Amino acid sequence: MVSAARRIELVPAEETERRARRDCSKEPELWALLDAVTDPEIPVLSLWDLGVLQNIERVGHRILVTLTPTYSGCPALVTMQEDIRARFAEAGLTDVDIVQVLSPAWSSQWLSQAAREKLTAYGIAPPGDERCPHCGSSNTHRVAEFGSTACKAMWRCDDCLEPFDQFKAI
Ligand SMILES: [Zn+2]
Numbered sequence: 001m002v003s004a005a006r007r008i009e010l011v012p013a014e015e016t017e018r019r020a021r022r023d024c025s026k027e028p029e030l031w032a033l034l035d036a037v038t039d040p041e042i043p044v045l046s047l048w049d050l051g052v053l054q055n056i057e058r059v060g061h062r063i064l065v066t067l068t069p070t071y072s073g074c075p076a077l078v079t080m081q082e083d084i085r086a087r088f089a090e091a092g093l094t095d096v097d098i099v100q101v102l103s104p105a106w107s108s109q110w111l112s113q114a115a116r117e118k119l120t121a122y123g124i125a126p127p128g129d130e131r132c133p134h135c136g137s138s139n140t141h142r143v144a145e146f147g148s149t150a151c152k153a154m155w156r157c158d159d160c161l162e163p164f165d166q167f168k169a170i
Contacts, residue, residue: 012110014110015051015109027057030093031048033087033088034048034056034087037080037087040079041148047080047084049114050110050111050115051106051107051110051111051112052067053065053066054066054067054068061095063088063095065084065098066098066099067081067100068100068104068105069100069102070151070170071105071150071151077100084096084098108127108128108169108170111126111127116129119167124165124167126167127166127168130166132157132162132164133164134162134164137157137159139158139159140155140164141156142166143163147166151168152165152166
């Protein structure tokens with residue numbers, strides 16, 4: 001089992017840079033607005049938690065939002081963009097551009113420890129974690145490569161017998 005301390009050492013450079021972009025941003029209120037926008041398929045994770053929200057900046061009088069989808073062609077991306085526009089519109093901000101950056105590709109390593117804990121609490125095993133999110137047992141097996149969505153696999157616990165989704169490691 002990988003300890004929390006060990007994971008912190010393994011934060012990829014892209015994720016460190018993403019966190020720095022937010023920490024150094026002159027527009028913290030814009031970032032805070034989008035903390036209310038969650039993954040359409042995993043409502044406990046914000047786009048920030050997920051690592052999809054890469055940057056928010058003002059370019060002239062417009063707001064430029066940069067996203068990296070969890071995988072190219074992810075069907076949730078259209079909904080994410082609509083939700084971002086709706087959230088800004090509620091705050092009276094309508095001059096919004098959203099661009100996708102596909103490189104470097106999103107990695108499940110960009111999920112924070114907090115995001116992994118939220119996933120487990122929601123009943124989804126985080127990437128690389130084969131323990132049952134319901135009872136914590138390691139006595140589990142994978143049932144199918146695809147769960148409720150393409151980015152999740154279906155597993156079953158051999159102790160509590162409950163099925164569960166695992167967010168795939170990418
Ligand atoms: Zn279980």
